[in-house]
Amino acid sequence: MSFNVAIDGPAGAGKSTIAKQVARKMNLIYVDTGAMYRAIGLYFIRENISPDETDRIEEVCRKADVTIRYEKGEQIVCLNGENVNAWLRTEEVSRMSSRISVFPEVRAKLRQLQCRLAADEDVIMDGRDIGTCVLPDADVKIYLTASVEVRAKRRYEELQAKGTECSLEEIMKEIADRDHRDMTREESPLRQAEDAVLVDTSDMGIEEVAAEIIRICGEKRGWK
Ligand code: DC
Numbered sequence: 480m481s482f483n484v485a486i487d488g489p490a491g492a493g494k495s496t497i498a499k500q501v502a503r504k505m506n507l508i509y510v511d512t513g514a515m516y517r518a519i520g521l522y523f524i525r526e527n528i529s530p531d532e533t534d535r536i537e538e539v540c541r542k543a544d545v546t547i548r549y550e551k552g553e554q555i556v557c558l559n560g561e562n563v564n565a566w567l568r569t570e571e572v573s574r575m576s577s578r579i580s581v582f583p584e585v586r587a588k589l590r591q592l593q594c595r596l597a598a599d600e601d602v603i604m605d606g607r608d609i610g611t612c613v614l615p616d617a618d619v620k621i622y623l624t625a626s627v628e629v630r631a632k633r634r635y636e637e638l639q640a641k642g643t644e645c646s647l648e649e650i651m652k653e654i655a656d657r658d659h660r661d662m663t664r665e666e667s668p669l670r671q672a673e674d675a676v677l678v679d680t681s682d683m684g685i686e687e688v689a690a691e692i693i694r695i696c697g698e699k700r701g702w703k
Pocket of ligand 1: 490512513514516517573576577580605606607608609657661
């Protein structure tokens with residue numbers, strides 16, 4: 480049986496940074512499910528398909544083939560055979576991935592891929608519905624969150640460090656909009672699973688959060 484850790488939470492809570500650290504220290508494979516939704520979002524953008532064209536969702540699911548492979552521990556997302564990692568982190572793709580993630584057909588397609596990965600390997604998987612829908616029997620479930628203000632400030636500082644012009648107010652609005660969409664959609668909305676441990680990272684450093692999660696995982700795995 481594989482060992483599975485589920486990490487859910489809103490955008491900017493630090494899920495991927497923390498999950499990567501925990502993966503390294505506990506020898507787990509890090510699965511970033513947001514990147515899979517981003518790849519489908521990218522397909523909509525490239526093909527000039529609007530999420531309002533709901534009659535084309537089935538066609539998108541048929542034509543957009545998303546696969547995952549790992550190179551030196553890094554997750555590579557391929558869209559119809561092309562490594563698209565470099566195209567997934569724009570604000571346009573963030574917005575589109577959140578919009579297209581409401582479609583049950585898209586969710587079912589990606590859930591299948593996620594379940595297969597978790598069945599075969601020891602994984603730490605992050606997303607919005609991992610503990611509630613994708614891996615309801617995960618060994619450890621964490622709900623990682625932080626205030627909108629703190630999450631927006633982290634994103635702002637990240638963009639500034641890259642030399643990208645941005646406004647804190649706009650980022651705050653983008654994050655609040657995305658939270659709202661992700662939490663209120665009908666199909667597997669973002670929410671804390673009943674058996675998930677809540678970790679609020681507003682006043683915690685990365686090391687501290689990672690250490691806490693490793694402690695929880697270690698206990699479950701029978702490590703002392
Ligand atoms: O984690 P992220 O910001 O890369 O995710 C991008 C979008 O994908 C997010 O706004 C909602 C969607 N998503 C989802 O609906 N379910 C997941 N398990 C992961 C992401």
